[in-house]
Every structure is written in C-alpha cells, then in structure tokens.
Amino acid sequence: EIVLTQSPGTLSLSPGERATLSCRASQSVSSSYLAWYQQRPGQAPRLLIYAASSRATGVPDRFSGSGSGTDFTLTISRLEPEDFAVYYCQQYGNSPRTFGQGTKVEIK
C-alpha cells in the first residue's frame, strides 16, 4: 500500500499570499495518478486536480498541481478567503488507492 504523507499539517497564511502544499508517496505513483481535493468547513470534498496537474472543471487557475514519481505539490498562487480549507491528496494509480492525512490552510 502506498502511504501518502502531506506536509505541513497546518499552513497559516494571509489572503493574497502563496500556498505550497506537499504530498510525498512511499513509492512511485503509477502514471502520475495523483489527485487533490479541497474540503471547506462543513462541506463535502471537491476534486481540484487530477493526473497531478490537470484542473477539474470549474477550478480557478490560481490552483496548480505539479510533480511526478513520489513528490507532488499543490500551489495556490494567491489565497482567496474561500480557499481556507483542508486539502487532501490521493493516489489512484495503484491498488489500494489511498488518501493523505490532509493539510489545513488557515487564516493567519
């Protein structure tokens, strides 16, 4: 089973700042099948990024994903108030598919 480790656990930033979230896999993720989900407080998760760098429908271009192999990054170029949330990475290229433990982006 691939273990995904997200860092940091909590990121404290101000609106307008840049956020960089990391997701590290215990072994190489097949075909860069790495996704990122956003979960706002009290809401369901929402798919942001799939295949490491492709934005899902309707996702603003301030969100970008990068990486391959075992190291992946989600970048939010300029934080908007609605971006303060928890972000999960998931690998869906190897069985069993697995989630990371999440990174909380909070207002500083």
Next chain:
Amino acid sequence: VQLVESGGGLVQPGGSLRLSCAASGVTFSNYGMNWVRQAPGKGLEWVSTISGSGGSTYNADSVEGRFTISRDNSKNTLYLQMNSLRADDTAVYYCAIIIRGSYGSGGGLFEYWGQGTLVTVSS
C-alpha cells in the same frame, strides 16, 4: 451531476442502517460508485466501491463482512447496507462517482461527491 445521500441517523451498537444515494445528471449505469466516510475531526476513509453493472464490489478491511454495497440502475440509486455497527463507524458517509479512469480496491478518482449523511453509533 448531482448525488444526494439519505438514511443516516442514530443507531445503537450492533444495529443496522441502510444508506441511499440518488444520482442525477449522469448515465448512472456507466460508472463506478463509492462510499467514503469521515469520522468527526478526521480524514477521508474509503469504504466501498461497486462497478457500473454491480457485478464487482470492493470493501475496506474495516467493513468487510459487515457492510454491503449495492445499486439499482433502474432507480439511479446506490445503497450501503450497514450491519453490526460499532462506535468507530460513526462518521459522515459520502457517496462519490468515478467518471474517468479505472477503479478497484480503494476506489478511484472521485470526481463528484454528495453532501454526506451522518451516521452516529451510540447507546
């Protein structure tokens, strides 16, 4: 795509509950469907996956033998029958659909999610 869960509630340990997820805006029978849960204050945990035809199912070890995923494609509805419930099954249960890519143990790419239904197991 819209997914609407129902059926959550308070149940005693050892009891049973059946969750439903009604889908619209999609050709339901074409896609794998899933249940993913989230215990209070915790992360996301995959529970079960079922293929479009219903012929293949996958379950997390934590629910194997207690939970059964099924679907009725004529009603565009997904189900989760939960038996022998335990306190650690307390969670919000989300249904999610896999539109693209393969799926199996652990699910797949969860492209759309429902709003969730809360299951509380307590005496």
